[in-house]
Amino acid sequence: MRWFLVAVLAYVLLVLQAAVFGPGRLAVAVEGHWVRPDLVFILGLFLALYFQPAEVFIAGWCLGLASDLASITGRLGARALLFAVVLYLVSRLRVRFLRGPMLTQFLLALASVFFVHLLWYAATHLLEGSPLVVGRTVVASFLDALYSAIFAPYLVWLLQRLRGPLGAAGNPVED
Amino acid sequence: MGRRTRRSRRRFGGPVAWQRIAFVALPVVAAALLFLPQSVTDSLRVWTAPLFSPLLAATEDWSLDLGDRAAPAGDPPQSQALEAQVRSLENALAEAAALLADYDRRVQDLGRLRQGLDGLPCRLTPARILAPEVMGGQAEARLTEGSNKGIRRGAAVLHRWIDRGAREAIQQGEPVLTAAGLVGLVDEVGPMASTVRLLTDPRTNLMVQIITCRDGRWRAGPEGVARGSDDGALTVQGISRTCDVAVGDFVVTSPSPESLLPPYLIVGRIARSNLKPADVFRDLVVEPRVSPSDVRQVYVLSPLTASNSTKP
Numbered sequence: 001m002r003w004f005l006v007a008v009l010a011y012v013l014l015v016l017q018a019a020v021f022g023p024g025r026l027a028v029a030v031e032g033h034w035v036r037p038d039l040v041f042i043l044g045l046f047l048a049l050y051f052q053p054a055e056v057f058i059a060g061w062c063l064g065l066a067s068d069l070a071s072i073t074g075r076l077g078a079r080a081l082l083f084a085v086v087l088y089l090v091s092r093l094r095v096r097f098l099r100g101p102m103l104t105q106f107l108l109a110l111a112s113v114f115f116v117h118l119l120w121y122a123a124t125h126l127l128e129g130s131p132l133v134v135g136r137t138v139v140a141s142f143l144d145a146l147y148s149a150i151f152a153p154y155l156v157w158l159l160q161r162l163r164g165p166l167g168a169a170g171n172p173v174e175d
Numbered sequence: 176m177g178r179r180t181r182r183s184r185r186r187f188g189g190p191v192a193w194q195r196i197a198f199v200a201l202p203v204v205a206a207a208l209l210f211l212p213q214s215v216t217d218s219l220r221v222w223t224a225p226l227f228s229p230l231l232a233a234t235e236d237w238s239l240d241l242g243d244r245a246a247p248a249g250d251p252p253q254s255q256a257l258e259a260q261v262r263s264l265e266n267a268l269a270e271a272a273a274l275l276a277d278y279d280r281r282v283q284d285l286g287r288l289r290q291g292l293d294g295l296p297c298r299l300t301p302a303r304i305l306a307p308e309v310m311g312g313q314a315e316a317r318l319t320e321g322s323n324k325g326i327r328r329g330a331a332v333l334h335r336w337i338d339r340g341a342r343e344a345i346q347q348g349e350p351v352l353t354a355a356g357l358v359g360l361v362d363e364v365g366p367m368a369s370t371v372r373l374l375t376d377p378r379t380n381l382m383v384q385i386i387t388c389r390d391g392r393w394r395a396g397p398e399g400v401a402r403g404s405d406d407g408a409l410t411v412q413g414i415s416r417t418c419d420v421a422v423g424d425f426v427v428t429s430p431s432p433e434s435l436l437p438p439y440l441i442v443g444r445i446a447r448s449n450l451k452p453a454d455v456f457r458d459l460v461v462e463p464r465v466s467p468s469d470v471r472q473v474y475v476l477s478p479l480t481a482s483n484s485t486k487p
Contacts, residue, residue: 019230054194061201065208069220070227076216077208084201127209
């Protein structure tokens, strides 16, 4: 893995997330929650498809920490831990997601972003001692996941054009 | 070269080793970060925020809010609403500032009163004197008293209304005063308003004492009775002609146990002394310290009892 290029890509995606999908821009307000895609996690999913689990774990941790620093709420380290664990699991199981690239990427992004965001919202509420409204949290996580899944195939397609510079194999590594 | 590089990497802990170390260490670091104080987290975010927002200015006008797009060009409903909101906020701010100034004045008055009462256990109820034209004071004085009681046409207003009554546990006979001095006594108590018998009311009888100042030293002088009159004057009677009193001396409520009022409340200052050659006693005309026509904010002084000790 070319760590420097991954870092540059992550930075670009974070800046895009803040500038293009920030509140009042292309983020969608739904009952007080700003729905926007998690582009950095999509990058992590791409890494999980093409790199070894240990590297994906470290990259996921770094991507999560960068995402924590760029956000305005929540605790530092929460996304770092969640990204690292979920992307590691995806990289360990990636052979099951090679069929039907666009649909697979859409469903993979939908499920994994939903899972990560749900856990993140729940952990944030618990750590801050505020009451957790389960229904609202589930809806918010699902909307985030849906918005991310819409962009996932296009972003993965772009990243596949950068497989060479990133140091990824020609095809996703199978177990 | 490639083999030497791979061998040297294995000897000094190659990528596999550092990845294993990171695999173990990073979750611990993340857990430690989770328990950082929120203030530290916020400071870090504030510090790093400019790194992630270089393009914010470029996307300022991007919005998915269809309500904004639906508004026709040249129609500034938001700016008019904002201006109206700003105006109402400014009015509210001015009102709040006036209220605050009023409360500050009250607090200062209460402080001076408490100091003057010298630790007397009592309750001070803020009240407001209602203007006579509001309560029909003059007309009521003429109508209720009638000419058979000596009320002449155009006579002085003898009582005022205050906006406190039985609801505030006000009782008849309680003194009404300001930080400057005594205004009168509570006369008739209604549910929410009461009348105040002014010092100049002919029914007023106060036990008073003269306080003199000679050569820079204050001394307690003789005691007498202050009475009001029909023409709005306040006169102290029962002062012997030989007593040392002069114009400008203070008249205060008497500290005698027979007095129904707290002691040393300022009634007024001696304006003139009426003394005929054959008189044994002199009449001292007193100018009340507080002009009832000028004062609006007063306090009702109530004794502190167990029933009203917890009331404001």
